[in-house]
Amino acid sequence: MFPTHHLLASLVGIALLAGCSARVDYRGASLYTGFILVDPQAETSTLNSWLVIKQGAILEMGAGTPPSGDFEDVHDLSGLYGMPGLIDAHAHVTAGPLDSGIEDGSPYVGVRSGGAYARFNAAIALAFGITSIRNPGGATEANAEYDRMIATGTWVGPEAVHAGSVIEPPPFGGPSFAYPTTPEEWDAEAARQAAAGMTYFKLYTDLTEAELGEGARTAKAHGLIPIAHLNAVSWSRAVELGVEQLEHALPTSPELLEPDVRADYVNPDPTGRYMFRWFELADLGGPLVGEMIRTLAARRIHVDLTLMVQDITFHADDLTEIFPASERRYYHPESFATAMANYEAIAGLWTENEFDRARAAWPRVLELAQRLHRAGVPLMIGTDGTGGAPVYARELGHHVAAGIPVWEVLRMATARNAELMGWGDKTGRIAVGMEADLVFLRSDPVEDVRHVREVEIVVTDGHPYRADELRAVAQAILDGS
Numbered sequence: 001m002f003p004t005h006h007l008l009a010s011l012v013g014i015a016l017l018a019g020c021s022a023r024v025d026y027r028g029a030s031l032y033t034g035f036i037l038v039d040p041q042a043e044t045s046t047l048n049s050w051l052v053i054k055q056g057a058i059l060e061m062g063a064g065t066p067p068s069g070d071f072e073d074v075h076d077l078s079g080l081y082g083m084p085g086l087i088d089a090h091a092h093v094t095a096g097p098l099d100s101g102i103e104d105g106s107p108y109v110g111v112r113s114g115g116a117y118a119r120f121n122a123a124i125a126l127a128f129g130i131t132s133i134r135n136p137g138g139a140t141e142a143n144a145e146y147d148r149m150i151a152t153g154t155w156v157g158p159e160a161v162h163a164g165s166v167i168e169p170p171p172f173g174g175p176s177f178a179y180p181t182t183p184e185e186w187d188a189e190a191a192r193q194a195a196a197g198m199t200y201f202k203l204y205t206d207l208t209e210a211e212l213g214e215g216a217r218t219a220k221a222h223g224l225i226p227i228a229h230l231n232a233v234s235w236s237r238a239v240e241l242g243v244e245q246l247e248h249a250l251p252t253s254p255e256l257l258e259p260d261v262r263a264d265y266v267n268p269d270p271t272g273r274y275m276f277r278w279f280e281l282a283d284l285g286g287p288l289v290g291e292m293i294r295t296l297a298a299r300r301i302h303v304d305l306t307l308m309v310q311d312i313t314f315h316a317d318d319l320t321e322i323f324p325a326s327e328r329r330y331y332h333p334e335s336f337a338t339a340m341a342n343y344e345a346i347a348g349l350w351t352e353n354e355f356d357r358a359r360a361a362w363p364r365v366l367e368l369a370q371r372l373h374r375a376g377v378p379l380m381i382g383t384d385g386t387g388g389a390p391v392y393a394r395e396l397g398h399h400v401a402a403g404i405p406v407w408e409v410l411r412m413a414t415a416r417n418a419e420l421m422g423w424g425d426k427t428g429r430i431a432v433g434m435e436a437d438l439v440f441l442r443s444d445p446v447e448d449v450r451h452v453r454e455v456e457i458v459v460t461d462g463h464p465y466r467a468d469e470l471r472a473v474a475q476a477i478l479d480g481s
């Protein structure tokens, strides 16, 4: 009896499916066929996959024979690898070059923002498959403008969540920075950022512990998430003070070094040597770092390692491998020039021996990443660039080098980043009902995670773009058209 029942059930199922698909209205819908679906959630690659996109969302999906109907358009993607749109969780998408000026009679260092810089960054990010961005700090008005321009379709680029102007004392200034000094000023700054639609409140390297505490409290009072890039203040202390998310693999406080080696360590250190010195001296398996990692895991503190920061700094004496001449067009030339001037300054300060020591400390940076990951600290993946570009694939490669399996790194770059930025129910996964944010690659990202840079087509909110078309958009922005 069982086989008959089973057969009957199957026939009923087929009849229901047939009836169902006959009723689906495919007018205004797009069909994508023939690709290999790379699903980081299931850890599967499925040949001959198809999906239907309607009104910016995934309507149906499957493998084998695709549905037929009155589609608006059909895209044959044979030979391409389709996966969820990528997320850069640390991308200053509205930032342009470093800048200096005079504010209230005093000179300041700032960052020019918005306008053509933001448009260029957005087009390049999307060309590299980035459909969502977490921007952990930038001029509040430029960020709000970005959201308006993306929402209205005026600019082409990823959707973003932001921290507004970064909280940091002078000499940092201009619209990208703010430095409240009284309770009224703190309150006004957080209120201004919240009203402009910001999500995070970014506390920066030169704030005192008292200021970090005040910043975290004020942020939360206005519904903003306090995040921090720290330097001399320890991650453990910052968590006690209320900071909820940490940027960069730089827990470089002397307080996290065992007392017997602290005397050999200088931080604050404007020469940047602390970035490798701390890793030379730290006992990553010792009680202080161990306690810090347990605290981060227990309190669910999100950490965004941006391993590219150390990678670039440790190669500041020769950046031709990370930024080959043929790939410089993927970075805004003015921004690139001011960033390079900073790296040249480091190259002028550090001796050859110090660069050797920095590169020798690199495996310890990866070891920190691995220890955080093993302990269950929620890790986001971001670049500290302006969104995507070749450095994004390199960042993912570093996470694999840190011992995190490729499938897991692909999951972190998509669904996990989405979850940790509060967008887990709308993007980061390919599933019916999710926003149609997808990337189609020419090479298999499971074989080598760095293949995520081989983008052929990217789909954001259901709109498909060819990567070369987006690179042309970016070039036209530079050309002023």
Ligand SMILES: [Zn+2]
Pocket: 090, 092, 136, 384
């Ligand atoms: Zn940053």
